[in-house]
Amino acid sequence: MASKKRARNPHDKHRLSGRRLREWGYGYVFILPWAVGISVFFLYACARSIQYALSDVRLTNGLSITYQGFANFVNIFTTDNTFPVALMSFATGLILRVPIIVAFALIMALLLNSKIRARALFRVVFFLPVIIATGPVMDELTRQGVASVPMVNQATIGALLGTLPQWIGEPIQELFSSLILILWYSGVQILIFIAGLQKVPKDVYEAARIDGASAWESFWKVTLPTVKPMILLNAVYTIVALATSGQNEIITMIYDNMFNSAVRRGYGYAAAMAWAYALVVSAALAVAFLLLRDKSDRKVVYEQRRIVMKGGYYNDGKQ
Amino acid sequence: MASGGVKMNPRRFSRNQIPIYLYIIPIAVFMGLPIVYIINHALKPMDELFAFPPRFFAAHPTFNNFYNLFASASNSSIPVSRYAFNSIIVTIAVVFLSVFFSTLAGFALSKMRFKLKFMLFEVNNAALMFVAVAVSIPRYLTIARIGILDTYLAHILPLIAMPVALFLIKQFIDQVPDALLEAAQIEGAGPFTVYRRVIIPLIKPAIATGAILTFQQVWNNVETSNLFTSSESIRTLAFYLNTFSAGGATGSANAVQGQGIAAAASVVMFIPNLLLFINMQSSVMNTMAHSGLK
Incomplete structure (x- = not known):
């Protein structure tokens, strides 16, 4: 790509400025519909919701907004006795679930990447939940307790866990009760890992084997370093997926505080909750970056971005 | 590819x-x-x-x-086919428009040079991970001000900007070689011709994926019916079926019977998803695996 570009540049140098002007013009034309949509329904809405978070919002004859600084945020952490707890359990849930989902996805990707028959079929099976399990269907499933597979949960596993000391049994039971959900959240991650694994050249494994490395060793020395960027990408994806899923208790809380007349504390309060939540999610993302970044590279974020958006980086005019 | x-x-x-x-x-x-x-x-x-x-x-x-699902529907004043019709109209409109706008924007973000480009893509990434509930009030106000409350447009407009679809489509266009576009340009094709004759045919798998993701978001969306509409006749199937599993809006008589109906309703909801996915799964697999990770 780059060489072609260099070859072209001297050729049309004399009309570059005119051409660039035209490209700009068309760029704006092409992006305009999307940009209008995103500014009206996202950017503007975001700005307003920050304003609400800092105000007392009431719906008495129209919308009355009184600026009151950080009072909503103070209330969240001093007077509310459910939301901070929910935030905490969301955070601990992330610590427990993200590593499990990512590790499971990696193992499944390794299995699905090995030479077996009907591999395409299995890949579909593991990706299927991502496609169909959203919205009402998923709500219905969790409501029915299917996500925990009740029979398995109560009868077999319960008896099995009874033999263990409680401090081991408890977290394992917790895990089992949402095991299927965890598995269902890993579809996209498995695909990302498979794509990563396919980049590892076969001869590297060959060379490792000739040098006497066992399969175990070549996993740690060859496979893992290659998919390391994918681990970060997957961790980020998992955090975002868990944070925005419909099963998320916090989202329900925010929603109730906005619209449920029985429990609501007002739009301003709910907006403040949403932003507090957004901060926790960003903090989780930051932790993931810090833990999983490539130590040798200072500008991890950009490095990751270049992997994710290979072509885009080149086109950003930064070269 | x-x-x-x-x-x-x-x-x-x-x-x-x-x-x-x-x-x-x-x-x-x-x-x-x-x-x-x-x-x-x-x-x-x-x-x-x-x-x-x-x-x-x-x-x-x-x-x-x-x-029972369809019987209880005919008991209420609005037949279930009305909800289904609304859902189909809204879904088709959103999927079509969102794919169209996303491909246009993806083409611009990927292959054109203009100011603010990098920033615009960042905005899209931010929108990708933001919780929609948080901005529903301002959205409501915007929709009220435009004057489209309680119309189809209230279902359609807020959902058209699909950050995920744009992200995937942009990644896919990145992989279209520049040389191809240049060749088309030298042959005298303008940007719109390039878009229509070169880009669109080459990124069909990405379009399929974007369409599926958009479809399932719109098809399952309860929120627009809940917030932006007030008359039953304009609400969608997802909203209607959700009243059974929620057990509230259609009356507590549904609470017991609702168990079975809700189960039936969720099957009704997910079968279109399933069919669409099976239909397009090979293209989807290609896009997901190639969304810039090669």
């Missing part, structure tokens, strides 16, 4: 594949269980629905729940 890993299957079954199957098959079955369960659940008669311990397979499968 079409080289998935799919065709690398070994011709013959060999013995050293067995351990891998030992792992994969149970987990695959395990993941398939809830889907089987929800279908079975919908087919259970009333006494089995409340049986304890719950049964996995329906002993006496019946279509009663589906019958």
Whole structure:
């Protein structure tokens, strides 16, 4: 790509400025519909919701907004006795679930990447939940307790866990009760890992084997370093997926505080909750970056971005 | 671009594949269980629905729940076909417009040079991870101000900007070689011709993926019906079916019967998803695996 570009540049140098002007013009034309949509329904809405978070919002004859600084945020952490707890359990849930989902996805990707028959079929099976399990269907499933597979949960596993000391049994039971959900959240991650694994050249494994490395060793020395960027990408994806899923208790809380007349504390309060939540999610993302970044590279974020958006980086005019 | 890993299957079954199957098959079955369960659940008669311990397979499968679903719909003033019609209109409009706008924007973000480009893509990434509930009030106000409350547009407009679709499509366009576009340009094609004749045919798998993701978001969306509409006749199927599982809006008489109806309703909701996905799955697999990760 780059060489072609260099070859072209001297050729049309004399009309570059005119051409660039035209490209700009068309760029704006092409992006305009999307940009209008995103500014009206996202950017503007975001700005307003920050304003609400800092105000007392009431719906008495129209919308009355009184600026009151950080009072909503103070209330969240001093007077509310459910939301901070929910935030905490969301955070601990992330610590427990993200590593499990990512590790499971990696193992499944390794299995699905090995030479077996009907591999395409299995890949579909593991990706299927991502496609169909959203919205009402998923709500219905969790409501029915299917996500925990009740029979398995109560009868077999319960008896099995009874033999263990409680401090081991408890977290394992917790895990089992949402095991299927965890598995269902890993579809996209498995695909990302498979794509990563396919980049590892076969001869590297060959060379490792000739040098006497066992399969175990070549996993740690060859496979893992290659998919390391994918681990970060997957961790980020998992955090975002868990944070925005419909099963998320916090989202329900925010929603109730906005619209449920029985429990609501007002739009301003709910907006403040949403932003507090957004901060926790960003903090989780930051932790993931810090833990999983490539130590040798200072500008991890950009490095990751270049992997994710290979072509885009080149086109950003930064070269 | 079409080289998935799919065709690398070994011709013959060999013995050293067995351990891998030992792992994969149970987990695959395990993941398939809830889907089987929800279908079975919908087919259970009333006494089995409340049986304890719950049964996995329906002993006496019946279509009663589906019958009740549509019967209770005809009891209320609005037939279920009205909700379905609304859903179909809204879904088709959003999928079409969103794919159209996303491909336009993706083409610009990927292949054109203009100021603010990098920033615009960052905005899209931010929108990708933001919780929609948080901005629903300002959205409501915006919609009220434009004056489209309680119309189809209130369903359609807020959902058109699909950050995920734009992200995937942009990644895919990145992989279209620049040389191809230049060749088209030298032949005298303008940007719109390039878009229509070169970009669109080449990124069909990405379009399929974007369409599926958009479809499932719109098809399952309850929020726009909840917030931006007030008359029943303009609300969508997802909203209607959701009233059963929520057990509220259509009255508490549905609470007991609702169990079965809700199960039937969720099957009705997910079957279009399933069909669409099976129809397009090979293209989807290609996009997901190639969304810039190659």
